[in-house]
Amino acid sequence: MGKQTGFMEYARQTRHGRDAKERTKDWFDYTIPLSETEVQKQGARCMDCGVPTCHVGMEIEGVTSGCPVYHFIPEWNELVYEGRWQEALAREHEQNNFPEFTGIACPAPCEGACVLGINEPPVAIRTIERSIIEKGFAEGWVVPNIPTERTGKKVAVVGSGPAGLAAAAQLNKAGHLVTVFERDDRIGGLLTYGIPEMKLSYDIVMRRVNILKQEGITFVTNTEIGKDLTYEELNSTFDAIILCGGATVHRNIQVEGSKLKGIYRAMDFLHANTKSLLDSNLQDENYISARDKDVIVIGGGDTGTDCLATAVRHHCKSLTQFDIYDKKGLTRDSATNPWPQYPKIHRVEYGHKEAASVFGKDPRAYAVMTKRFVGDDKGHVKEIHTVGVKLRYDAEGNKIREEIPGTEKVWPADLVLIAIGFKGPEQSLLEQIGVQTTEKTTVAAAHDDYRTNIEGVFAAGDMRRGQSLIVWAINEGRGVARECDRYLMGETMLP
Missing domain, CATH: 3.50.50.60 (FAD/NAD(P)-binding domain)
Known part of the structure; x- marks a missing residue:
């Protein structure tokens, strides 16, 4: 616990908002970051609870509570308070490939589960999370981590939203050759085209995508699987296929x-x-x-x-x-x-x-x-x-x-x-492949297994679980990468 009385001394503070009327005249980020000192005080509010609930994602009556990627929240809160920003970044990245996305666009179920929130305003976890990653980029600490060895195995990831990107990032770390296919003209899925520029800038998405490119991941845009490229062509080229096409059928x-x-x-x-x-x-x-x-x-x-x-x-x-x-x-x-x-x-x-x-x-x-x-x-x-x-x-x-x-x-x-909202994934590609679906039209594949009924084909994210949060998409992207790696190699070191 960084400061034993921090939660009593400091009031909750989140990123400032620019003047509401003035910011409607442009498409720039509508928020203003806190100073480092202000963020450190927010980190000091964390009580380092004996049984913290902020970092364990679960669903209670169908609603998410806590963090689905099991972030080490109390740990990086303390590191921020102590000014050990680079260590905080390392801990942040251990469980979340893209804290800049969740730090902006996640509704922060972690804060809803914060113990301090029982009778006080909760710790400003999302503000701290974003501050860590932004400082990491500003200081040049976020750099490509290129695998030293390659397995020779090829994996196709269909869809470049948060689930697809997380799956690609993890599989690339394992040494596989990963290609991400996106039917739109830009990478990012709903990160790019579903969240407005003033809330999540495309520059922030591409900043991370460029890191992934340098790490060896190949991105192919303007290519719809099942239309521009058939499943048979994909299957003949790749050793495994991961479907992360999202739930894009509107209600x-x-x-x-x-x-x-x-x-x-x-x-x-x-x-x-x-x-x-x-x-x-x-x-x-x-x-x-x-x-x-x-x-x-x-x-x-x-x-x-x-x-x-x-x-x-x-x-x-x-x-x-x-x-x-x-x-x-x-x-x-x-x-x-x-x-x-x-x-x-x-x-x-x-x-x-x-x-x-x-x-x-x-x-x-x-x-x-x-x-x-x-x-x-x-x-x-x-x-x-x-x-x-x-x-x-x-x-x-x-x-x-x-x-x-x-x-x-x-x-x-x-x-x-x-x-x-959305009803579920589009069915055309699933029908072409012969993938089994549930009554809700989502892909029939178990959480923490992600295998479909088709050999070598996996599914994750909203396409598997239905419309959900960015943080769940990252959870599933990491999980499907682990199981795909196990399928390809017989064992896995991925978390």
Whole structure:
């Protein structure tokens, strides 16, 4: 324990946010880092608990608690407090190949499980995590670690999101020759095209990818397996194949008018914006513009918030986010949401702050259910009809939403963005290969084994477990690399 009274002396502090209104004028990182001294104080708040729960990832009632990559959090917190940054970086990298990704885009279930969080604000673990890796890059400590020996075994990784990148990184360490295939024009999967530039810059993704390239990994873009390159061609060239294609089949709203023009899936909106931004700084206009439009975002999660932040930067006319759930309280309900479960509390994220700075109020409408979309005479959406709902559970514990009479409302809408998550992976390639799937359409492969029913074919990440967190994707990428190495060599030294 670095400082025995640190948690009593120092208040929780996370990365500062730039002025909410000013930052809507650009696409740069919306945060400002803490000073090293400030970060060291945050490290001092860690109590080095006798039985820490922050670093052990588990699922409690379907929600992640603790860190799925089993980060040595108390250890690197203490090292940071003591100013031993390079040692902290080494400990950070032992369990997580990409702490810069989780330090930015992970919802930090580790903080939800922090023992200090029982009755005080938890340790700012994610802020410390990102500070360590950023200092590592700034000081030149993050360098390519090129294998001294090669096994001669070739592995194809399909998909370059966090699971695919983690699998590739680990297999390369084991000496295998790894090629990562990506159907988009840039590496990164949803890291690149699913998270906006002001939240996770493409430069940060490529900074790591360039390290992986120098370590010997080959990346092939604009190549869709099963279309541009057949499974048979892949299988004849590689000794093993790992499927990390993600869960990219969107959930849709099946109500009247849902096929009208002007209604888009959130990921299509975000993908097109980022591609145009990276290609031409939006000058090519090959994106879905929210300028001067009444924008409705349906879905209260992180993707919906990213849509808010993007639409604000487009200078939309108005902006509303529908959340089908009631507004949560500011503190966790110890009866229904006890520690160490992830706290289900009201949060004001960056996109909400930005929308409020422009339009004068929080953009969210709670306990709202879409009943139908109405279009104009050209087939373009012009309004949304909604009703308020209340949630109850039946005797079997199933959710039932009851409409509240008298709460019907009509909302003007020129642009509607559907951000209600994903159903599972696309089936075309899986059907071509003959991979067995589950009732949820995910690949049938056990966690910590990852083998499919096809010899030499493995699956990991969202394609195997369904829509999940970046940190779970990294967990699975590391795990599938270990089992693939065992398959190729008969034994493995990978963790």
